[in-house]
Amino acid sequence: MFRKVLVANRGEIALRVLNACRELGIRTVAVYSEADRNSLHVRYADEAICIGPPRLSDSYLNVPAVISAAEIADVDAIHPGYGLLSENANFAEVCRASNIKFIGPPPEITRLMGEKEKARQAMKKAKVPILPGSDGIIDTVDEAQEWARKVGFPVILKAKAGGGGRGMRIVRKAEDLPNLFHAAFSEAANAFGNGELYMEKFIENPRHIEFQMLADEHGNVASLFERECSIQRRHQKLIEEAPSLQVKPKLREELGRTLCRCLSEIGYQNAGTVEFLMDEDKHLHFIEMNTRVQVEHPITEAITGVDIVKAQLRIASGERLDAILPAKLEVHGHAIECRINAEHPVKFTPSAGKITAWNVPGGNGVRVDTAQYAEGVVPPYYDSLIAKLVTHGCDRAEAIAKMERALGQFVVQGIDTSISMHESIMREPDYRSGNFDTSFMERFLAPKKTE
Numbered sequence: 001m002f003r004k005v006l007v008a009n010r011g012e013i014a015l016r017v018l019n020a021c022r023e024l025g026i027r028t029v030a031v032y033s034e035a036d037r038n039s040l041h042v043r044y045a046d047e048a049i050c051i052g053p054p055r056l057s058d059s060y061l062n063v064p065a066v067i068s069a070a071e072i073a074d075v076d077a078i079h080p081g082y083g084l085l086s087e088n089a090n091f092a093e094v095c096r097a098s099n100i101k102f103i104g105p106p107p108e109i110t111r112l113m114g115e116k117e118k119a120r121q122a123m124k125k126a127k128v129p130i131l132p133g134s135d136g137i138i139d140t141v142d143e144a145q146e147w148a149r150k151v152g153f154p155v156i157l158k159a160k161a162g163g164g165g166r167g168m169r170i171v172r173k174a175e176d177l178p179n180l181f182h183a184a185f186s187e188a189a190n191a192f193g194n195g196e197l198y199m200e201k202f203i204e205n206p207r208h209i210e211f212q213m214l215a216d217e218h219g220n221v222a223s224l225f226e227r228e229c230s231i232q233r234r235h236q237k238l239i240e241e242a243p244s245l246q247v248k249p250k251l252r253e254e255l256g257r258t259l260c261r262c263l264s265e266i267g268y269q270n271a272g273t274v275e276f277l278m279d280e281d282k283h284l285h286f287i288e289m290n291t292r293v294q295v296e297h298p299i300t301e302a303i304t305g306v307d308i309v310k311a312q313l314r315i316a317s318g319e320r321l322d323a324i325l326p327a328k329l330e331v332h333g334h335a336i337e338c339r340i341n342a343e344h345p346v347k348f349t350p351s352a353g354k355i356t357a358w359n360v361p362g363g364n365g366v367r368v369d370t371a372q373y374a375e376g377v378v379p380p381y382y383d384s385l386i387a388k389l390v391t392h393g394c395d396r397a398e399a400i401a402k403m404e405r406a407l408g409q410f411v412v413q414g415i416d417t418s419i420s421m422h423e424s425i426m427r428e429p430d431y432r433s434g435n436f437d438t439s440f441m442e443r444f445l446a447p448k449k450t451e
């Protein structure tokens with residue numbers, strides 16, 4: 001096992017990784033920006049190194065600063081958490097060149113999955129179901145028209161370098177294609193420095209379902225089942241749950257097995273998440289793969305009993321999956337995560353400032369991952385997630401009841417939070433019945449009609 005690990009992140013995920021290291025007997029190094037001097041990750045780590053001014057590009061995203069800290073502290077490995085440098089193949093390459101283990105897949109795999117069209121072809125080759133669409137990059141409008149005729153409208157143009165919905169255009173009829181092709185291309189070229197596009201059949205109001213995978217460095221792969229992530233707004237997830245009500249045991253098992261074989265063939269390593277869209281016939285179609293630990297990993301931990309971050313550390317130190325996982329993985333009960341953001345519950349405007357009152361719920365089946373505390377400050381420079389409230393019940397109804405109870409006990413004063421929004425979602429009949437897809441929030445936020 002590693003002797004010393006640097007955590008290249010902040011907030012709740014930095015604490016999550018520091019705690020896992022502590023429990024495994026690994027020494028820890030935190031890095032922090034000038035805005036995070038008083039942050040808990042600085043206090044929880046054995047050592048802490050300031051890596052620059054508040055702005056992300058000057059600190060947490062500054063590769064030379066992070067690598068220098070790792071060399072000065074003489075660490076064996078770096079855990080990137082999520083976001084920031086976690087899916088940066090160049091960073092993983094610099095780690096390799098500096099003889100520091102990057103806790104995640106090798107840079108070649110991160111690069112493959114970052115090129116969405118290549119990832120799509122790799123999945124197709126391994127018999128993972130993908131949507132009808134283009135074989136590779138589309139260079140011209142004429143070529144796009146040809147594929148669209150073949151696939152049938154509506155289609156969606158996506159950026160090869162895409163993510164977060166940028167460089168995407170839905171095309172409903174042939175005459176709209178030229179304008180939308182050029183719009184998607186220039187948006188992608190501006191956002192990613194690469195405008196290349198591919199095409200897929202467009203699925204109207206899909207559900208977003210993802211599979212949590214773990215792969216060791218000896219070719220063994222396991223599926224930790226799926227999460228339902230359809231409650232989102234503008235590509236920001238708000239509520240996730242595991243398992244999905246829509247995925248029946250047979251589909252869970254068969255797709256899980258297919259994904260294990262696929263990731264083994266590709267040579268995948270460490271934790272990863274394979275994203276799917278579910279159509280109205282409840283068929284799942286691959287869209288992309290994330291090569292990091294995800295924000296919502298705790299719901300999978302709740303239903304499987306597997307500590308995913310410890311598994312990441314143990315895999316990266318060379319351990320085999322059969323030594324890390326129970327003999328048989330099973331779904332135990334139901335878990336829900338509400339992301340508590342420092343933002344207005346209706347307008348979604350970010351809210352920074354000092355937390356003047358703070359009470360965190362607890363008790364059986366309630367987990368709160370947070371780096372905030374009473375009298376602490378939410379700086380304006382970073383993402384708005386301040387806590388993850390996770391409940392685990394014997395079934396979905398119990399998980400919801402615990403969530404309603406815990407949300408009612410969660411007190412945050414001094415800044416706006418999304419707690420009250422979550423309370424009203426929990427009361428929605430369509431949420432309670434599980435009758436929702438990715439369009440749920442649009443309907444939830446639309447002005448309410450009165451009879």
Ligand code: MV4
Pocket residue numbers: 131156163164165200201202203204206207208230232235277287288438
């Ligand atoms: C799609 C789609 C419908 N059909 N692809 C949005 C972000 C990117 N990761 C993939 N996205 C979508 N791809 C096809 N062929 C609809 C979306 C989409 C979406 C996907 C997951 C969760 C929320 C979403 C919200 C709007 C659109």
